[in-house]
Amino acid sequence: MKIAVLPGDGIGTEIVAEATKVLKALDLKFEMESALVGGAAYEAHGHPLPESTLNLAKNADAVLFGAVGDWKYDKLDRPLRPEQAILGLRKNLGLFANFRPAICYEQLVGASSLKPELIAGLDILIIRELTGDIYFGQPRGRRVATDGHFPSAEEAFDTMRYSKPEIERIARVAFEAARKRGKKVTSVDKANVLETFQFWKDVVTEVHKDYPDVELEHMYVDNAAMQLVKKPKAFDVIVTGNMFGDILSDEASMLTGSIGMLPSASLNSKNQGLYEPSHGSAPDIAGKGVANPLATILSAAMMLRFSLNQEEAARRIEAAVQKVLAQGLRTPDIYSEGTTKVGTAQMGDAVVKAL
Amino acid sequence: MKIAVLPGDGIGTEIVAEATKVLKALDLKFEMESALVGGAAYEAHGHPLPESTLNLAKNADAVLFGAVGDWKYDKLDRPLRPEQAILGLRKNLGLFANFRPAICYEQLVGASSLKPELIAGLDILIIRELTGDIYFGQPRGRRVATDGHFPSAEEAFDTMRYSKPEIERIARVAFEAARKRGKKVTSVDKANVLETFQFWKDVVTEVHKDYPDVELEHMYVDNAAMQLVKKPKAFDVIVTGNMFGDILSDEASMLTGSIGMLPSASLNSKNQGLYEPSHGSAPDIAGKGVANPLATILSAAMMLRFSLNQEEAARRIEAAVQKVLAQGLRTPDIYSEGTTKVGTAQMGDAVVKAL
Ligand SMILES: CC(C)[C@H](C(=O)O)[C@@H](O)C(=O)O
Ligand SMILES: CC(C)[C@H](C(=O)O)[C@@H](O)C(=O)O
Numbered sequence: 001m002k003i004a005v006l007p008g009d010g011i012g013t014e015i016v017a018e019a020t021k022v023l024k025a026l027d028l029k030f031e032m033e034s035a036l037v038g039g040a041a042y043e044a045h046g047h048p049l050p051e052s053t054l055n056l057a058k059n060a061d062a063v064l065f066g067a068v069g070d071w072k073y074d075k076l077d078r079p080l081r082p083e084q085a086i087l088g089l090r091k092n093l094g095l096f097a098n099f100r101p102a103i104c105y106e107q108l109v110g111a112s113s114l115k116p117e118l119i120a121g122l123d124i125l126i127i128r129e130l131t132g133d134i135y136f137g138q139p140r141g142r143r144v145a146t147d148g149h150f151p152s153a154e155e156a157f158d159t160m161r162y163s164k165p166e167i168e169r170i171a172r173v174a175f176e177a178a179r180k181r182g183k184k185v186t187s188v189d190k191a192n193v194l195e196t197f198q199f200w201k202d203v204v205t206e207v208h209k210d211y212p213d214v215e216l217e218h219m220y221v222d223n224a225a226m227q228l229v230k231k232p233k234a235f236d237v238i239v240t241g242n243m244f245g246d247i248l249s250d251e252a253s254m255l256t257g258s259i260g261m262l263p264s265a266s267l268n269s270k271n272q273g274l275y276e277p278s279h280g281s282a283p284d285i286a287g288k289g290v291a292n293p294l295a296t297i298l299s300a301a302m303m304l305r306f307s308l309n310q311e312e313a314a315r316r317i318e319a320a321v322q323k324v325l326a327q328g329l330r331t332p333d334i335y336s337e338g339t340t341k342v343g344t345a346q347m348g349d350a351v352v353k354a355l
Numbered sequence: 356m357k358i359a360v361l362p363g364d365g366i367g368t369e370i371v372a373e374a375t376k377v378l379k380a381l382d383l384k385f386e387m388e389s390a391l392v393g394g395a396a397y398e399a400h401g402h403p404l405p406e407s408t409l410n411l412a413k414n415a416d417a418v419l420f421g422a423v424g425d426w427k428y429d430k431l432d433r434p435l436r437p438e439q440a441i442l443g444l445r446k447n448l449g450l451f452a453n454f455r456p457a458i459c460y461e462q463l464v465g466a467s468s469l470k471p472e473l474i475a476g477l478d479i480l481i482i483r484e485l486t487g488d489i490y491f492g493q494p495r496g497r498r499v500a501t502d503g504h505f506p507s508a509e510e511a512f513d514t515m516r517y518s519k520p521e522i523e524r525i526a527r528v529a530f531e532a533a534r535k536r537g538k539k540v541t542s543v544d545k546a547n548v549l550e551t552f553q554f555w556k557d558v559v560t561e562v563h564k565d566y567p568d569v570e571l572e573h574m575y576v577d578n579a580a581m582q583l584v585k586k587p588k589a590f591d592v593i594v595t596g597n598m599f600g601d602i603l604s605d606e607a608s609m610l611t612g613s614i615g616m617l618p619s620a621s622l623n624s625k626n627q628g629l630y631e632p633s634h635g636s637a638p639d640i641a642g643k644g645v646a647n648p649l650a651t652i653l654s655a656a657m658m659l660r661f662s663l664n665q666e667e668a669a670r671r672i673e674a675a676v677q678k679v680l681a682q683g684l685r686t687p688d689i690y691s692e693g694t695t696k697v698g699t700a701q702m703g704d705a706v707v708k709a710l
Contacts, residue, residue, distance in 0.1 A: 083547045094504075113469050113584050131504065134489075134515060138502065140550045145518050147493065149449075149486065155518035156554030160489060163500050163510035190598075192438045195495045199511030225580070225602045226609040229468050243545075247580045247602055254581040 001030040001308050004060035006037040006053065009082060010281030011291035011344075012066025018293035018348030019064060019300045022320075025352045026313050028304075033060070038068025038082035038281075049085040057089055062307035063274040064300060065089075067281035082281075090130050095266035095274055096166070097173045098128040098245065099302070102232075102252035105261055107325045108334050112257025114232070124235045124252055125177060128245025129170040130266055133196075134160040135242045160196045162241065167203040169269070174239035175211040182236030184215040188224045188244055200241065221248070228252055253278045260292035260333040263299035265306055273307040275299040289343045292331035294321055297351055320354035327354075356385040356663050359415035361392040361408065364437055365636030366646035366699075367421025373648035373703030374419060374655045377675075380707045381668050388415070392444075393423025393437035393636075403440040412444055417662035418629040419655060420444075422636035437636075445485050450621035450629055451521070452528045453483040453600065454657070457587075457607035460616055462680045463689050467612025469587070479590045479607055480532060483600025484525040485621055488551075489515040490597045515551045517596065522558040524624070529594035530566040537591030539570040543579045543599055555596065576603070583607055608633045615647035615688040618654035620661055628662040630654040644698045647686035649676055652706055675709035682709075 003023075007016040020032060035041075035053040042048045048068070057063045068082035078084065089095070104112060104122035112119045137159035145155040171187070178185045187204045189197035201218055208216045219227065221244045227234065228251055240248060253259045262278035277295030285291055298321060305314035329350050330339040342350065358378075362371040375387060390396075390408040397403045403423070412418045423437035433439065444450070459467060459477035467474045492514035500510040526542070533540045542559045544552035556573055563571045574582065576599045582589065583606055595603060608614045617633040632650030640646055653676060660669035684705050685694040697705065 078547070078553065081547065087548070096504075113473050115468060115470060118468050135548055136503075137512070142550065142554060145516075148491075148516070148518060150518045150520045153518040153520050155516055156550045157492070157514055157516035158549050158551050159512055159514060161500075161503070161510050161512035163503060163505045163508040165505045165508050190601075192433070192436065193442070193490055194513050195497065195511045196513050198433065199497065222601045222605040225606040226614075229584070229606060229609045244602075246545075246577045247599075250577040251580040251584060251606065254584045259581075 002060045003030055003032045003303070004056045004063045005032050005034040006057070006063060007034065007066040008038040008068040008281065009040055009070050010067055010283040010286040012068065012281055014286070014289065014291050014344050015277065015293040015296040016064060016066040018344060019296040021348050022297050022317060022351050022355070023300055025355055026316070028310060028313055030308070037065070037085045039070050039073050041085065042073065042080060042082065048080060048082050049088040054088065054092055057093060061272060062303045063089065064303060065274050065276035066296065067277065067279070069281045070283045087135070089274055090266060091136060093272060093274065094131060094268040096129060096131040097170060097267045098130040099265045099267070100126040100128065100249040100253065100278060101262060102126060102249070102256050103258065103262065104256040105258045105325065108258045108261065110257070110336055111334055112255065114255055118232065119256065122232050122256060124232065125181065125237045126245060126249040126252055127170065127174045127177060127237060127239045128249055129166065129241050132162050132166045133242035134158050137161040160194065160243070162196050162200055164203055167200050168207055170239060171204045171207040174237050175207065175214050178214045178237040179211070183213060184217065184236035186217045186219050186224070186235055186238045188219050188221050188238055188240035188248065190221050192220060197241070204239070224248055225251060228255060249278070258334070260331065261294050261298065263295050263302050265299070265302045267306060271307050273303060275303040289345060290332050291344050292333050293344050293348050297321060297348070316355055317351070320351045323354040324350045357415045358385055358387045358658070359411045359418045360387050360389040361412070361418060362389065362421040363393040363423040363636065364395055364425050365422055365638040365641040367423065367636055369641070369644065369646050369699050370632065370648040370651040371419060371421040373699060374651040376703050377652050377672060377706050377710070378655055380710055381671070383665060383668055385663070392420070392440045394425050394428050396440065397428065397435060397437065403435060403437050404443040409443065409447055412448060416627060417658045418444065419658060420629050420631035421651065422632065422634070424636045425638045442490070444629055445621060446491060448627060448629065449486060449623040451484060451486040452525060452622045453485040454620040454622070455481040455483065455604040455608065455633055456617060457481060457604070457611050458613065458617065459611040460613045460680065463613045463616065465612070465691055466689055467610065469610055473587065474611065477587050477611060479587065480536065480592045481600065481604040481607055482525065482529045482532060482592060482594045483604055484521065484596050487517050487521045488597035489513050492516040515549065517551050517555055519558055522555050523562055525594060526559045526562040529592050530562065530569050533569045533592040534566070538568060539572065539591040541572045541574050541579070541590055541593045543574050543576050543593055543595035543603065545576050546573070547575060552596070559594070579603055580606060583610060604633070613689070615686065616649050616653065618650050618657050620654070620657045622661060626662055628658060630658040644700060645687050646699050647688050648699050648703050652676060652703070671710055672706070675706045678709040679705045
């Protein structure tokens, strides 16, 4: 079993160091190899996703990813910016299924913006399609308009698109996942305006015929953004496209108050996967040893479960994280009165000890 | 001055009746003419936006709109569904600038999903571009793919696009509005992924040169969806495209807990406007006399201010609404213990009395 370790920028290196510490403590046999990605790779090799990094990722069973990005790269041309690395990995590895749990940890209910009764016990799984939609659709670019409100004006454009097999496979992933949970899928679309999402709705409805034991609900994206605020616990599994999923998964994870705790997985059809925390590179706190490594440690657990077939080890990690929370250990982002404030490395060490 | 009154479906007729009651009580000279729109128009004339309704709207100084839509029309072909009326009005009247205030009413802080300290005193203005973007971009449709992940598969597609003058004019609207408020504009984009929104960001930055007294901040849409939850009061004016604006304005209005109180305005370059509540047609409570008419009454106030040049009358209505809230009158959607529950018509009567 081979793991490509890509720490990236900002707090990426610190949190990934703790996750690899935890992995090493498991007494499992796997090879880990690190490479630069994002801004760090741009500095060293002039590109955020160098050929060597991409090859390492392609040839691994799984990628453990930290985070990329820093304001100082904002002025670079788009293809050279750190985020392009993550888009490149998704595309080149065909990581079409993104799993983002939005869970509210019991001990962290108080950290949520929402009232405790609305959020306590929340457990949503957002499944976002990750290699299609307007993220990768061609054609795109700038040109002189030939119609519209201002014909002959300069304009920019992008193409939103989804093909039937793309929608089918992500719908199946969602129905299968719901079967193992609350047996309800909310498919989020904008069928009242977009051809792409009328098609999405039609295809999801068709695939649903194979899953009569799972309830299917359709919801417009604007309504979903509202219902997440109003009644988040009404959701079980949400499945949606790349663009809407980007927005809704971030909204949902912030609602939990536990964003520093939320892992994510991005899988392809061979169960090869990329695992990363739901939060970003947080350059403002990088290098200070205060970042929360738990989302990355929990991402490593997801990796063991989904790509490395080590369910037992995954559970051990998850139980260890529960234990350190029960012990009252908190990094600053989740600290509250009466708990014990610890740094990144202390938190990692505590998880290792709790294993 | 001529007002086209389009009550629409569901609670639309009930809430618009109260708003017109308030308008009539003002002793101003204007002509009001009603017409069917949405599902009601489809039933009577076979189309959600009949020629006669569109002409009435075009020839009026302002349109007072209720709400459209009902589940029973879900099975109709898209061009015949009630929502198409609203898209058709926007397009045909060129209503490119949508104003959606997200205000948390002091007396209603408790109705918000968010903790009171995060939401009390909230006053954001979301300015959404309303006639461009992927809502109206051509080409769109279904076809057989010729490239992508599954060449030769059936696919659906849409075109996102913005031209320079479209972005310029909405940016100016936002900067002008910010000047009269907190002097800060947050332009929401997805420049890290979309050509259209890199262009958006570039053009907004250029227009900003004419408004050095206003602070401009750029934010990705996924981050904006999070920051609205985390720290909503950090925003003043948000300006964004049609699609992102649809999602974020609904998220923001639900956050306030006061969605039954929030008006909206959609203006064209001649200050002709369409005024409607931020909430929908709520078919589940239609006909019961319990809907909250205040968002529609406040929309009528916006209409007086923006399209009919009657600032004084607008303020009178707004003060009257404040007064009935202070009196403790509440429709069921905003009711809490210790206040007085009233129905739609009673609420309208109370506003008239308070004028
Ligand atoms: C960095 C960016 C390109 C990316 C996305 O939009 O997908 C990020 O927001 C995410 O959700 O992983
Ligand atoms: C009904 C629908 C087409 C519309 C939109 O998406 O613009 C609505 O959601 C709105 O925000 O006014």
